[in-house]
Amino acid sequence: MKPFEYVKPNTLAEAISALDAGGEDARALSGGTDLIVQMRAGRNVVGNVIDVKGVTETNVISHSKKDGLTIGSSVPCYRIYNDEGIKKTYAGLVDSVSIIGGTGIQGRASLGGNLCNAAPSGDGIQSLIILGAVANVEGPNGARQIATEDFCTAPGQNALNPGELLVSLSVPEPESNAGAHYLRFIPRNEMDIAVVGVGASVVLDAEKKSIVSARISLASVAPTPLFVEAAGDALKGTEIASDSVEKAAIFAQEAARPIDDMRGTADYRLHLVGVLTKRALKVAIERAENQ
Amino acid sequence: MAKLHVETTINGESTEILVDPQQSLLETLRDGLMLTGAKEGCNDGNCGACTVIMDGRTVNSCLVLGAEAQDADITTIEGLATPRGLHPLQQAFLENAALQCGICTPGFLISSKSLLDSNPNPSEEEVRFWLAGNLCRCTGYDKIVRAVLDAAKEMKAGN
């Protein structure tokens, strides 16, 4: 690996000033499970590594009915899926963080890092999008919020400006009668990258008969994680017993823009988008019914 | 680049080391401290041969910087046995012939230890899920899974 400078600031202000000073040459380090691989392979040339795990704000997990869930950007996956409160309320999120890498990766990899890495296949990103999460960002010019569906701008590129740090993620408290699920298709049963992934969330009416609102997001079928508003809209107001799930799957397929690569052909991926959208929605609806 | 001074605890002993910023924890252990039990199989987190326990969680030491070991508590394969003898997992691996070439064995033992630390009574499925990040090319995993299940039983009986 090419040599670089390593610093570990203790406060948010120090972290931002280090990132700002480093400019384009600086990268924040959380779990490192993507960044270190990329630096070693020479895909990411970094002069200054700013280890932000010493910053209190990046390590919080807080959860309340009023404010929803806040997860610091450095919180590793295992802390999320070991949290009983999160498991109960945010099953869709737990789906994602339980399948990122193996147990060794989950000991380090963070949801914030998954978002910043901006891979089209990022398993965590889809769950954030369907749950309507926002990214809390701070930089030299102050704080701002970015909707997670707007965060990734291109493969490996995100909406952060030089000097800015993703501090945490805020996930709103789910409405009553809500359910969400993320699933991906991989050739093996673990340790793999999504050939296609689909996240789906639904809110049912009080009778649990029809869908009030829905959000669908797709992995590995576009240059960025793909929020498919049209597929969610197609479900709005429809009865869960109807063929609306099939319709939503068609909308999802229409939105997908997959390419051929070593992980699958475009045709196969389109086929999987249909299959997985239906499967994801089915589980999301079941979870909502069981609320 | 200047070397960094890192204070850390490895296998219960506080240790001071000088590391290059770009040096991984795996390189630090192997080249700096001559703890060569953790192996490099892929250097990108996909084989698990370099697994160590860091602050109670398994990590791929190839994806951790040596500098990040500051103030950490690290257990490597060299810390699994005690002067009283082998860990029940080590004994079970021997008795079940759960290793062939042995290169993946340190990683499997460390991952298995962390599994049994958090789940002393795992099912076969739970063992397979937990160990999915550790590749073995020799055994087909059969005897490894049996060894972990046996060790769990043994440890329960021993308590």
Place this chain on the structure above:
Amino acid sequence: MATTTTVEQKTTEKVIGTRPIRHDGVDKVTGRAIYGADINLPKMLHVKILRSPHAHARIVSIDTKQALDIPGVKAVITGEDLPEPPSQMQNLGEGAANLRFLSDNAMARTKALYKGHAVAAVAATELYIAEEALSAIKVTWEILPAVLDTESAMAEGAPLVHDDLPQRPMEGDQAPPPNVARYFRFNIGDTQQAFEESDTVVEREFRTQMVHQGYIEPQTATALWKEDESLTIWCSSQGHFNVRDQTSNILQIPVSSIKVIPLEIGGGFGGKIGSTIYPVISLLSKKAGVPVKYSMTRAEVFEGTGPGSGTHMRVKIGAMKTGKITAVDVSLSYEAGAYPGSSVASGCQNMFSPYVIENAFIEGFDVIVNKPKTAAYRAPGTPQAAYAGESIIDEVAESIGMDPIDFRLLNVAEEDDSRVDGTKHRVIGAKETLEAIKNHPHYKSPLNGPNQGRGVAIGYWGNAGMTSSCSLIVNGDGTVNLVEGSVDIGGTRTAIAMHAAEVLGIPAEDIHPVVADTESVGMTSITAGSRTAFASGWAAYEAAQGVLKELIERAATVFETTPDQVVHEDGTFRSVSDNDKKLTFKELAGRLQRVGGPVIGQATITPRGVGTAFGADIVDVEVDPETGKVQVLRVTAAQDVGRAIHPSYVEGQIQGGVAQGIGWALNEEYVFNDEGVMQNPGFLDYRMPTSLDLPMIEAVLVEKRNPGHPYGARGVGEVPIVPVMASVANAVYRATGVRYQALPMSPGNIIAGLTQKDH
């Protein structure tokens, strides 16, 4: 669970067939065992190798000056630094290679023949400095058109990978197609007439992709060239004598000046027999004057070592309604990679060896392509051919309405039956192995749902003997030091020690086996060909017989009688004439100093009597018809092992072979782009099975003793992979109704097949 079926019950051994804890076990579960990369020497430098980014390109020029100017860089070499090789055949055990090709593969001189081909190497004080130096080496390339598969390589007018490939004419003076390095042919009986008389004839084409052995330890070695022109190499290879001899040949230095020290090896499966790295690091050490160490990255392992061949196979088979196979007509084309020497001949010989076939035409093409030079991979060349052969056998059995095992049993070969290459089978257990799966509860159990299927197949492998040496030293306390030359990849130290323990009548634990360097034990061939427990075990047996003979003479001296009046039973020496005169092994050992001094024994053997091996599987799968994913639900693998020396490690070989076969069947493949660049050179996208992808694998040990070995052992390591891909394919067929004639049966390919079926 594993079960053992003994065909001929005649077990009197006390040690053979038991399960002692392996002698190197504690070192390997405590992290103390020293593997190839675990060595650190004072002043040691680190090596990086510059590799061709192109699949086929002429080296117009290489400029290393800037690299040499970087502080910390101590030596740089290119192909020019390797001695110009004479053209001569070098025996590499499983496959022969021309020395010039070996040397060229170590480092390209004028042309790079595959992406990943070494073109220069750097030794520096730090790894990152060596990396930086690589980018400072300026290579000017002239990119040439590449050939990437056997069909395009053999097409008329195809670009030639070698300008001067020595080609021998085929049958009837016909010139072979372009890029064909060798052509093989077996022709017996009259296939044309036999097909005409057949009730059913099936003809199919099969394709498999290049695959990797997937050992977890990357190739690694350390070399020190000393001022007296002697060379020491520390490595983890499948045979240190082979490393020594190969390095001597390529560098043209005397064998006696090279010492190779074997360290523990992290898997090989054929891939660490020959290696290109030793001459390179030796020359770097010579230039730098200090030790140098090189460890490949995982990407280099995929792109710069020897994988298993991709293939294109055409198979035609005829049968009568009664189930009798009438004829086969086969054409196999295997990718050799950039230099001659695929294992296509083994595919031709072995694919129908489980059967009696009177009319056969089998030809094989060894085809040069712009990909890494292939190497041995567990039963080299045979699993691919068995996949084709056993898939089509399954189809023929189905077409005449016979149970697939009964069909195979009807045609199965037995002792004295001829194989297609003309050799006669000796005592073999093909029939018993098929019967073992037929009678297994697994075969009779119902499947538990839709989209499930069950497949069977059988495979053959010939096994090897080669040369092994062993020395024994009896210590004063009755323990024995055993010095052997076979690298231990899967517990063979213990299996070898068990042979000596059995002869001497002492526990296996009283023997202390070590794998010695090239100066400390007699020449021993590579750990390959499933030969190690068989042949090195036999060497230990012979050495122990020598020790025993000497001990009986010493006991006679103690007993004041003649050796013919001393018997040895269960580790006790007794006088025939006086029952009170007896000594245990330990007691006698304690007295040796007084009756002539220490006792040692040694043996070097090149055994005949190699016992061939058969393995047969039952595989259950479930296929998700929507995603195309295949889940293996249950596997039973029966194998004729002759006599299991250490049953746990025999089971382990079977389970490991099955696991590799499942990976090959379902997901493993080299994916190349149109320019010949591998797209998946890592464990993330070269998908080997994880623990979550496999069920428990039941090994059934069939023991039909090999009369050619003192305890009846057969080689066990390779054959378990041979039938696996076909068993999986046959199971997938029964689950889906589609016969998949290309590997891997990855989810996308399964869906493509299902879609085609529906149209």
